[in-house]
Amino acid sequence: MTAPTHIRQAFAPTGPLRASINLGNPILANKGPATGRPVGVSIDLAMGLAQRLGVELELIVFDAAGKSVEAVSNGQADVGFFAIDPLRGESIAFTAPYVLIEGCYLVREDAQLQHNDEVDRSGTRVAVGKGSAYDLFLSRELKHADVVRAPTSPAVVDEFVRQGLDVAAGVKQQLEHDQARHPGLRLLPGRFMVIQQAMGLPKGRGPQAAHYLHRFVEEMKLSDFVAASLFQHGIQGASVAPATRDTAT
Structure with missing residues (x-):
């Protein structure tokens, strides 16, 4: 059953549903090896919403x-x-998260750093992807270390190596991928944050549209759509976020 006309117009005022896809996070989207077209859980959710x-x-x-x-x-x-963040929330209405991802640190094998809580020290330079969730988070949380921004999240480790920085911060799966490309690196144990990935729309589209999107995401989690999509695309290390207690809110 398609959505009411006023909901459809709120989501797609120009005709099609225009979905913003970030290829900088391999958990959510990648280029298909055969076609080069975007594939992943975010594309699957966008397709499901457009059909709805x-x-x-x-x-x-x-x-x-x-x-x-x-x-x-x-x-x-x-x-x-997107990852939920209060700064982004000034202009975007977020749903509850649909996927949880770990944010981790990568260092050189011979680095003295052994634990996450040792990173925030004067003189430590931490590479992040500009505008990423962990850039926003670490820019608030790190009081002594310096944040150095790479152009994109996939470029973080390359910048870390090129500039001789102390720490690379990012999504665990991306760091593991880059670790295989650059011998002599190791992940610090544990995580420094849990990244809550959600759907969002412009706040100006109104509370009814935001409510509709929230309900859509909750249904996609409860029906195992999200879990099946992660499995289909071979994504490991990410978990489906718990359903919210009241899906009517």
Whole structure:
């Protein structure tokens, strides 16, 4: 059953549902090896929402989270897939999270750093992806260490190596991938944050549209749609977020 007309117009005022896709987070989206087209759980959710609304889907693809956020914030896109953050929440209405991801630190094998709580020290330089969830988080939380921003999240470890920085911060799966490309690196044990990935739309689309999107995400979690999508795309290390207690809110 398609959505009511006023909901469809709120989500897709230009006709198609324009979904902002961030290829900088391999948990959510990648380029398909055969076609080069975006694939992943965020694309599957975007397709599901477009079908629910009864409209065509248009993917607007970016290489960094900050660009993807900006597209939704300024109305260039209608929905997006982001880590929940209070700064982003000024212009974007978030659902509850659908996926939980670990944020971790990567250092050199011979680094003196052994634990996450040792990173925030004067003189320590931490590489992050510009505008990423962990950039926003660490920019608030680190009081002594210096944050050095790479252009995108996939470029963090390359910048870390090129500039001789002390720590690379990012999504665990991306760091593990880069660790295989650069011998002599190790992950610090544990995590420094849990990244809550949610869907979001411009706040100006109104509370009814935000409520509709919230209910859609909850249904996708409860029906195992999200879990099946993660499995289909071979994603490990990410977990489906728990359903909220009251899906009517």
